[in-house]
Amino acid sequence: MSTVMVTGGAGFIGSNFIRYWLGKYLDDRIVNYDLLTYAGYLPSLDDVVARHGDRYTFVKGDIGDYDLALATMKEHEPDFVVNFAAESHNSRAILHPEAFFQTNCVGVVQLMKAARDTEVWRFHHISTCEVYGDLALDTDEVFTEESPFEPKTPYNASKAAGDMAVETFHLTFGLPVTISNCSNNYGPYQFPEKVIPRFCTLALQGEKMTLYKTSQNKREWLHVDDHCRAIDLILKQGKVGEMYNVGSGIEVDVEGIADGILGVLGLDDSYKTYVPDRPSHDRRYLLDSNKIRNELGWSPEVDYGEGFAATVNWYKENEAWWQPLLSRAAEVDEGKWG
Ligand SMILES: NC(=O)c1ccc[n+]([C@@H]2O[C@H](COP(=O)([O-])OP(=O)(O)OC[C@H]3O[C@@H](n4cnc5c(N)ncnc54)[C@H](O)[C@@H]3O)[C@@H](O)[C@H]2O)c1
Incomplete structure (x- = not known):
């Protein structure tokens, strides 16, 4: 019987991980420690909570609050x-x-x-994967755990700084990290600011999906359940002090995502429109995941086509979940969430 303290468990991947863990390990307990930011x-x-509430505890807290995390x-x-x-x-x-460096680096240290x-x-x-920077669209290069x-x-830099801090806590203090x-993960319960739920919720409301002009930018997509299985394996069998790349090898550009959603929902191209790109938009990331595949025997189990269609249909069937988040996203844009 183990107790797992999950931080950020009210977010997309964390909530899927809690569901995965309590469903698989029937004697384990989860403590979900989350600040409840807009996300x-x-x-x-x-x-x-309805199914496993006796083995689940929620604590509202900031990872940057050393005293509360310690308590x-x-x-x-x-x-x-x-x-x-x-x-x-x-x-x-x-x-x-500044908020990104505060949580993703200083918070991690606390x-x-x-x-x-x-x-x-x-x-x-x-x-x-974004700590490694980005790749040209036409290269054969991939990122390994040794890539600089x-x-x-x-965002990338704040995560890279956090990773380096984690490595130094192992080397300096012997923390078993x-x-x-x-x-990129896809699946249910993702905040509708991210591309797949954003496109789904726009199309489901009869609005156009806004694509960046450089929409050839590619991402490697992994179902969130396969990510949870990878974390489980690393916790149980991973080597302390090591980092593991986790990716599917399935690359899809944003146009492919939009077309996939339109296909599942039975809608036509009139639901797409194009806007100028944001500054410094990464072109492509692709991971070499051979280390976790060879050392821990992990491989993705969810077929991309099936997982993608199931995800789009989940957003179609769960408007009651995402509708309140649309107004929250607007409030964030108006500066009401700090
Ligand atoms: N979503 C992806 O595709 C993806 C891919 C690779 C890695 N990641 C990483 O996975 C992790 C989770 O991503 P996500 O998409 O679930 O994010 P998310 O934005 O959906 O959730 C983040 C959660 O962290 C909580 N949080 C934020 N600041 C906090 C703080 N200071 N103290 C305590 N809680 C705080 C939020 O309230 C929220 O519940 C992140 O570290 C992210 O970098 C995400």
Whole structure:
């Protein structure tokens, strides 16, 4: 029986991870520690609380609050801390870069200090392929765990800084860390500022999907359940001090995403329109995931076509989940969420 402290568990991947973990490990407990920023949405866990509420605890807190993180760890004695908490939206990082460095780097350091001071068995940090920078559209190059960090945006740089801090906590303080650097995730419960839920919710409301002009930009897409399985394996079998790339090898550009959504929803091209690109928009990331595949036996289990269609249909069937988040997104844009 283990206790897992999940930070950022009210967000997209964290909430899917909590559902995955409590559904698989029937004696384990989860402590969800989340600040509930605009991206944190507790209704994403309503079904989990209904089914597994006796093994689930929520604590509202900032990973940058050392005292509260320490008190939470002392009270619940987690075996694992899995850090999903982050500012995660590249476009917002251009408006408020300081918030990204505060949470994604300084916050991570405070959380690790608490983990060090309570001697947790493993601190796992969730990171991104974006720390490596971007690739030309026509190259054969891929990012391995040995590729240098060459972040190009404030979000990328704040995550790269966080990853480097995690490595130094292992080297300097002996904190038993692992890191996973994952490609783009898709699946249910993603805040509708991100491309797949944004396009789905626009089209479902009869509005046009706005594509950036350089829409040949490609992303590598992994179903969130396959990401959860990778984290599970790393926690149970991963080597302390190591980082693991996690990707599917399936690349789709934004035009392909838009066309895929229109296909599933049975809509035509009139639902697409084009706008100028944002500054410093990364072109392409592609991970070499052979390390986790060869060492831990991980591989994606969700077929892209099936997972993508199921995701689009989930947004179609769950308007009650995303509708309140559209007004929240507008409030964030008006500066009402700090
Ligand atoms: N979404 C992707 O495609 C993707 C891909 C690779 C890596 N990642 C990484 O995975 C992690 C989770 O991403 P996501 O898409 O679920 O993000 P998200 O924005 O949906 O959720 C982030 C969660 O963190 C919480 N949070 C933010 N600041 C906090 C703080 N200071 N203290 C405590 N909680 C805080 C928010 O309330 C929210 O619940 C991030 O570290 C992100 O960099 C995401």
